[in-house]
Amino acid sequence: MARVIPLGGLGEIGLNAMVFEVGGERLLVDAGLMFPGPEAPGVEILVPDFSYLGEGPPLRALVLTHAHEDHIGAVPSLLRQQPVPVYGTRLTLGLLAERLEELGLEASLHELVPGERLRIGDAVELEAFRVTHSLPDSVGLVLHTPAGVLVHTGDFKLDDAPLDGRPTDLRRLAELGDRGVLCLLSDSTNAEVEGETPPERTVAATFERLLPSIPGRVLVAMFSSQLHRVQHLVDLCHRLGRRVVVTGRSMLRNVEVARRLGILRIPEGLLVEPEASDSLPAARVCILTPGAQGEPMSALAQMLQPETPGLRVRAGDTVLLSSRTIPGNERAVSGLINALVAAGARVVHAGIEPLIHVSGHAARAQQQRMLELVRPHAFVPIHGELRQLAAHLEVARMAGVAADQRLLLHDGDVLDLTSGHGRLSGTVRAGRVAQGRAGGGEVDPDALADRRRLGQGGVVAAALALGKDGRTFVGPPRLSGRGLTRDENQVLLDSAEEVLAQLEALSPALRADDALLRDEVIRVVRGIFRERTGRRPLVLPLLLKL
Ligand SMILES: [Zn+2]
Numbered sequence: 001m002a003r004v005i006p007l008g009g010l011g012e013i014g015l016n017a018m019v020f021e022v023g024g025e026r027l028l029v030d031a032g033l034m035f036p037g038p039e040a041p042g043v044e045i046l047v048p049d050f051s052y053l054g055e056g057p058p059l060r061a062l063v064l065t066h067a068h069e070d071h072i073g074a075v076p077s078l079l080r081q082q083p084v085p086v087y088g089t090r091l092t093l094g095l096l097a098e099r100l101e102e103l104g105l106e107a108s109l110h111e112l113v114p115g116e117r118l119r120i121g122d123a124v125e126l127e128a129f130r131v132t133h134s135l136p137d138s139v140g141l142v143l144h145t146p147a148g149v150l151v152h153t154g155d156f157k158l159d160d161a162p163l164d165g166r167p168t169d170l171r172r173l174a175e176l177g178d179r180g181v182l183c184l185l186s187d188s189t190n191a192e193v194e195g196e197t198p199p200e201r202t203v204a205a206t207f208e209r210l211l212p213s214i215p216g217r218v219l220v221a222m223f224s225s226q227l228h229r230v231q232h233l234v235d236l237c238h239r240l241g242r243r244v245v246v247t248g249r250s251m252l253r254n255v256e257v258a259r260r261l262g263i264l265r266i267p268e269g270l271l272v273e274p275e276a277s278d279s280l281p282a283a284r285v286c287i288l289t290p291g292a293q294g295e296p297m298s299a300l301a302q303m304l305q306p307e308t309p310g311l312r313v314r315a316g317d318t319v320l321l322s323s324r325t326i327p328g329n330e331r332a333v334s335g336l337i338n339a340l341v342a343a344g345a346r347v348v349h350a351g352i353e354p355l356i357h358v359s360g361h362a363a364r365a366q367q368q369r370m371l372e373l374v375r376p377h378a379f380v381p382i383h384g385e386l387r388q389l390a391a392h393l394e395v396a397r398m399a400g401v402a403a404d405q406r407l408l409l410h411d412g413d414v415l416d417l418t419s420g421h422g423r424l425s426g427t428v429r430a431g432r433v434a435q436g437r438a439g440g441g442e443v444d445p446d447a448l449a450d451r452r453r454l455g456q457g458g459v460v461a462a463a464l465a466l467g468k469d470g471r472t473f474v475g476p477p478r479l480s481g482r483g484l485t486r487d488e489n490q491v492l493l494d495s496a497e498e499v500l501a502q503l504e505a506l507s508p509a510l511r512a513d514d515a516l517l518r519d520e521v522i523r524v525v526r527g528i529f530r531e532r533t534g535r536r537p538l539v540l541p542l543l544l545k546l
Contacts, residue, residue: 002146002147002150002182003416004018004417005019005414008048010382010383010411011385012411014035015070018152019052019053022123022146023121023122023124028078029152030072031062031072032068032074033070033073033074040448041448044435045435045437047077047432050078052430053082054082061084062075062078063088067137068134075096076099077435079107086108087118089114089128090263092138095257114128114130115129125144131154132156132157134226134360135226138154147182147417148180148377150181150182152185152382153184153370155187155360157360158197161199163232170373182377182422183376183377185380186370191388197361200228203357215283215316217285217317218287218318219300219303219313220233220289221290221291221300222357224250224251224253227255230255230264231264237286238267241284242286243280243286245272245277245286247311248298274311293325293332294329294331294333294336300313304340316345317343318346319346319347322356323350325350367395380407381393386410390408393408453538458484458538459538460479460484462540463478464517464521470512476497477525479525491532491533495525495529499524502528503517518543521539
């Protein structure tokens with residue numbers, strides 16, 4: 001029997017982490033992060049709760065499909081809990097190694113070569129197959145197990161003529177399909193998008209049409225891992241006689257690693273430092289930068305800050321936003337576009353030029369093609385919120401997967417696969433762990449609740465003086481607030497006597513116990529404040545013994 005247990009990525013976009021249990025051993029595919037929304041103030045990243053891996057069968061390997069953050073961003077957290085050999089392709093390992101070094105973490109890294117088989121532990125033979133995605137060197141995985149063959153697509157798209165000439169290995173997938181696949185786990189990201197995702201060539205064609213007629217500087221903002229696009233822009237700028245500036249920590253790192261590994265080829269002398277580019281004619285400069293999602297700390301956002309030194313967006317610039325707006329970022333992106341226009345730049349985005357960006361994920365017709373090639377007994381949609389997973393099940397219905405083998409799993413569900421059959425058998429612990437910074441310590445749920453309360457209701461300090469006997473109150477408490485309106489501050493001033501009266505009504509036993517008394521101060525102050533203002537501030541009780 002083979003067991004499939006998602007610890008993340010089934011119910012959200014991000015946190016991808018899939019456990020396979022075969023013959024008393026485990027293997028984890030991907031360990032990804034997720035960026036939180038405003039509901040988690042001060043939290044930089046979320047990672048999957050890996051505590052399930054801390055007990056039970058041994059974990060033999062972490063296998064990575066590609067180097068996007070939602071697939072490798074939680075590797076440091078996992079390695080801190082459990083050192084385990086890591087497998088991935090050259091670029092994936094190269095980018096991961098850079099990150100681990102920054103964090104001072106060591107790991108044993110093993111290169112995966114598409115097409116080669118590798119034994120992991122006693123029960124599994126692992127094989128990687130090439131897929132096209134929005135960054136190079138991405139793979140899907142085949143697990144040959146005693147129970148049957150399992151295929152995990154990773155993130156993929158279908159593109160007959162990708163820029164790097166390495167299309168998704170459909171021939172191998174068809175071969176596997178012919179021999180019989182027990183279960184297919186397939187990327188659901190675009191399950192609500194009809195038809196086919198256009199090839200990356202269409203974006204290249206857009207750049208080739210636009211760039212020659214742009215008179216001033218060109219700034220291209222995009223995801224820093226879009227190295228196919230970087231390669232094309234480098235080649236195009238070389239042809240057009242524009243020098244290229246690469247900015248932003250993540251983009252500089254990705255370009256440097258890909259160049260060192262021979263995945264990115266940049267003509268000698270084409271790159272120019274930001275400062276040196278200022279002395280070149282505007283028509284001879286192209287700047288590649290991350291920050292197309294309106295991220296406030298990105299290199300592009302810095303270029304709009306008058307007080308930070310370095311490159312600046314200026315009148316006459318043309319900014320190409322080569323990305324789609326991730327749901328939830330609409331306001332930030334709109335703010336970015338306004339700021340760019342205010343700085344005098346012309347902005348070209350997907351609303352004006354639809355093919356200035358294409359997705360790295362297969363749309364419905366291509367998902368169906370994957371299903372029809374592999375023809376699995378059982379099917380599990382992965383990588384998506386519930387809506388995308390459900391839409392992908394519908395694609396599987398059209399592709400002919402039997403109703404009881406179209407399996408909707410959520411994080412923590414346990415799927416048992418025996419020959420020709422999949423069945424849900426229970427659940428394990430799964431969830432999200434908040435971290436203050438990438439690779440840093442955990443932000444526990446109580447701290448998060450405090451931060452939310454601070455953000456919504458402000459804070460009230462209540463200092464209460466106690467006499468020598470430790471149980472009589474010397475006078476009304478001193479109440480002071482932060483983050484309150486003028487009216488709310490007045491309510492505080494007016495409440496001190498009433499707080500005292502309510503505390504004096506407490507039993508002597510309650511008043512004699514500091515911890516209980518503090519709880520009572522919180523309860524009383526919050527109750528009065530809520531009754532008069534409708535808000536619930538964070539209350540900090542302070543007991544002063546005279
Ligand atoms: Zn990806």
